[in-house]
Amino acid sequence: MHLNSDTHPLSNAFLNLCYQSDASRIRRRLFKLNKEVDSDKKTQTLAQLSEQAQAAFEKVELRRNARPKIHYPENLPVSLMRDDIARAIAGNQVVIIAGETGSGKTTQLPKICLEVGLGCRGMIAHTQPRRLAARSVASRIAEELQSPLGEVVGFKVRFADALKSDSYIKLMTDGILLAELTSDRNLDQYDTIIIDEAHERSLNIDFILGYLKQILKKRPDLKVIITSATIDVERFSKHFNNAPIIEVSGRTFPVETRYRPLVQDSDADLDQIEGIFAAVDELVSEGLGDILIFMNGEREIRDTAEQLSRRNYRDTEILPLYARLSYGEQSKVFNSHRGRRIVLATNVAETSLTVPGIRYVIDPGTARISRYSYRTKVQRLPIEPISQASANQRQGRCGRVGPGICIRLYDEADFNNRPAFTDPEILRTNLASVILQMLAIGLGDIAGFPFIEPPDPRHIRDGFLLLEELQAVESKHNKLVLTPLGRNLAQIPVDPRLARMVVESQQLGCLNEVLVIAAGLSIQDPRERPMEKKQASDEAHRRFADPSSDFVSWINLWQHLKEQQKELSASQFRKKCRDEYLAYLRVREWQDLYAQLKQAVHDLKWRLNDTPASYDTLHRALLSGLLSHVGFKDNNNEYLGARNRKFFVFPGSPLAKKGPKWIMAAELTETSRLFARCCAKIEPEWLEPLAAHLIKKAM
Numbered sequence: 001m002h003l004n005s006d007t008h009p010l011s012n013a014f015l016n017l018c019y020q021s022d023a024s025r026i027r028r029r030l031f032k033l034n035k036e037v038d039s040d041k042k043t044q045t046l047a048q049l050s051e052q053a054q055a056a057f058e059k060v061e062l063r064r065n066a067r068p069k070i071h072y073p074e075n076l077p078v079s080l081m082r083d084d085i086a087r088a089i090a091g092n093q094v095v096i097i098a099g100e101t102g103s104g105k106t107t108q109l110p111k112i113c114l115e116v117g118l119g120c121r122g123m124i125a126h127t128q129p130r131r132l133a134a135r136s137v138a139s140r141i142a143e144e145l146q147s148p149l150g151e152v153v154g155f156k157v158r159f160a161d162a163l164k165s166d167s168y169i170k171l172m173t174d175g176i177l178l179a180e181l182t183s184d185r186n187l188d189q190y191d192t193i194i195i196d197e198a199h200e201r202s203l204n205i206d207f208i209l210g211y212l213k214q215i216l217k218k219r220p221d222l223k224v225i226i227t228s229a230t231i232d233v234e235r236f237s238k239h240f241n242n243a244p245i246i247e248v249s250g251r252t253f254p255v256e257t258r259y260r261p262l263v264q265d266s267d268a269d270l271d272q273i274e275g276i277f278a279a280v281d282e283l284v285s286e287g288l289g290d291i292l293i294f295m296n297g298e299r300e301i302r303d304t305a306e307q308l309s310r311r312n313y314r315d316t317e318i319l320p321l322y323a324r325l326s327y328g329e330q331s332k333v334f335n336s337h338r339g340r341r342i343v344l345a346t347n348v349a350e351t352s353l354t355v356p357g358i359r360y361v362i363d364p365g366t367a368r369i370s371r372y373s374y375r376t377k378v379q380r381l382p383i384e385p386i387s388q389a390s391a392n393q394r395q396g397r398c399g400r401v402g403p404g405i406c407i408r409l410y411d412e413a414d415f416n417n418r419p420a421f422t423d424p425e426i427l428r429t430n431l432a433s434v435i436l437q438m439l440a441i442g443l444g445d446i447a448g449f450p451f452i453e454p455p456d457p458r459h460i461r462d463g464f465l466l467l468e469e470l471q472a473v474e475s476k477h478n479k480l481v482l483t484p485l486g487r488n489l490a491q492i493p494v495d496p497r498l499a500r501m502v503v504e505s506q507q508l509g510c511l512n513e514v515l516v517i518a519a520g521l522s523i524q525d526p527r528e529r530p531m532e533k534k535q536a537s538d539e540a541h542r543r544f545a546d547p548s549s550d551f552v553s554w555i556n557l558w559q560h561l562k563e564q565q566k567e568l569s570a571s572q573f574r575k576k577c578r579d580e581y582l583a584y585l586r587v588r589e590w591q592d593l594y595a596q597l598k599q600a601v602h603d604l605k606w607r608l609n610d611t612p613a614s615y616d617t618l619h620r621a622l623l624s625g626l627l628s629h630v631g632f633k634d635n636n637n638e639y640l641g642a643r644n645r646k647f648f649v650f651p652g653s654p655l656a657k658k659g660p661k662w663i664m665a666a667e668l669t670e671t672s673r674l675f676a677r678c679c680a681k682i683e684p685e686w687l688e689p690l691a692a693h694l695i696k697k698a699m
């Protein structure tokens, strides 16, 4: 569009060329001005707005002229294809770019956008699934553009940012982009949105992809670029009206895969450490070359790093890489070095970050994956076998500089039995918590939301029922909204039932105990019961049992572990756990999740109780999340529960034999019969104040 002398600064054509967020503001003022009756005032405001439009137009010109000069690294697949990519972006609102990790998608695409003139009418948003990646990608692009971090290129993540109002490229986590939606409904501050790593299909990514589809019509000028590893790319294209897909071929070297399954013993954790030692020894004997080891989390990384460094490999540096490390420590993996380097990284190194110069990979084959069970209606974050696609991504990390070797700590049959892809999070998550989050962000009604893969309507219905039970939602003017309580639930990162207990416990003064229990119920029970050691393990666990409440056993076990940990060294503690039939890895998971929950309630400015809570207080709090899991003893040992369901207490519990009249259960699981797991005695009079809203409905 060409501007000529007739183009009025307040015409649509002119405003379309102005700085987007200013133009939107001016449009809103113009719209309001229609109602203005005072004609003098109207003329005056129009003059003001015209001036502002001129300024907003010039701002774009200024930004266009002040863009840095762009150079591309010669040999990256994305830089080689930059003309094709630029043409596709110019001709389409949405473009999908697929390519192997390391081909230059993350670092080069924003530069291509900048070169074709994007980033001037608004910033280029560039989202990453992880904080660590957002920061480090920002500094890498800034470096390539020879501009200090926070000037041309900036970033914003939770707890940290470096950005100017006139920056061009803004790296951020996808969570931050979602949070910004609440105040910038049309994403007016951006003229381009790059959604990186879309193949991860986290809830955040699915929310964003659905939301973008909704606003594309309202923002015809907005450019959207979706990048993905070469996994299920067609799906993205379909979602966006058959948007073009550009495949960037990666240059890779052959990788030899060696299967070195762990020797099965009762302690998977010890085996894993030994498996890693053996694999490192094997690779060290292959010759010089950096090794990348994938691990499940921070604590595991620290333990393994410590034990590896005691083995004194010659001329070897050991570097951990996880989100909570200081930025300086994280960036060490990008510094050049001499000798050998062993990098211990979380999943971030699978596709998000390319650790340079890796010759060897050790893949234990697991990752922390969030799961919701439709059957038990409980959300967990277990460590699980990774998919074939993930394993192949990991393997590919060592074929970039030359031929590589990947050692898998499992066997080939195991690999072949794994699912091809990891299910997207939306299909694994408790829909109650999805609805909760959607309402908290303001994404509207889940049933009408254009998900890339819509969830099952049955699960949606269950989700609504649960949220009503928990009093997290209410209907206002025919619209479903969060209650203040629901708003709190959305901020506590566990299953909504457990989050409800946490909220109640804050009011009753038993937050500390309930956090321990909520964390415990979110992981797999660390108490192990090996087939051939049933009696011995039962005896070991019975020491923590409480005759009236399985929840109290969690507290007793927690105290016991804390005392042990105070007295023992890390490896003694690990051994002690094994002797007591406790899975050390899960104990650690429990402690990690507890710390995470503590942080969440700290953010809400809640205080933990210093004095231990009474039985009544604690169980009233727990009951608030389990109202539909209450039972009344019918006859024998059978309980009558909500919706006339009959259930039994699971045999492992001390409550199974001579059960109390009234109980509640954390979990109701259908196997041969409906069984209640993790139960406690309750008093019927506790129910009334908590369940008034349900009783009223039933009558």
Ligand code: CDP
Residues within 6 Å of the ligand: 076, 099, 100, 101, 102, 103, 104, 105, 106, 107, 108, 136, 137, 140, 334, 351, 352, 353, 354, 355, 356
């Ligand atoms: O996003 P994609 O996996 O396609 O590639 P990238 O992250 O843009 O990386 C392109 C190249 O830049 C790789 O060879 C990386 O090793 C390199 N790179 C680097 O050396 N240092 C960084 N901080 C980031 C990337």
Ligand code: MG
Residues within 6 Å of the ligand: 101, 102, 105, 106, 107, 196, 351, 352, 353
């Ligand atoms: Mg990338």
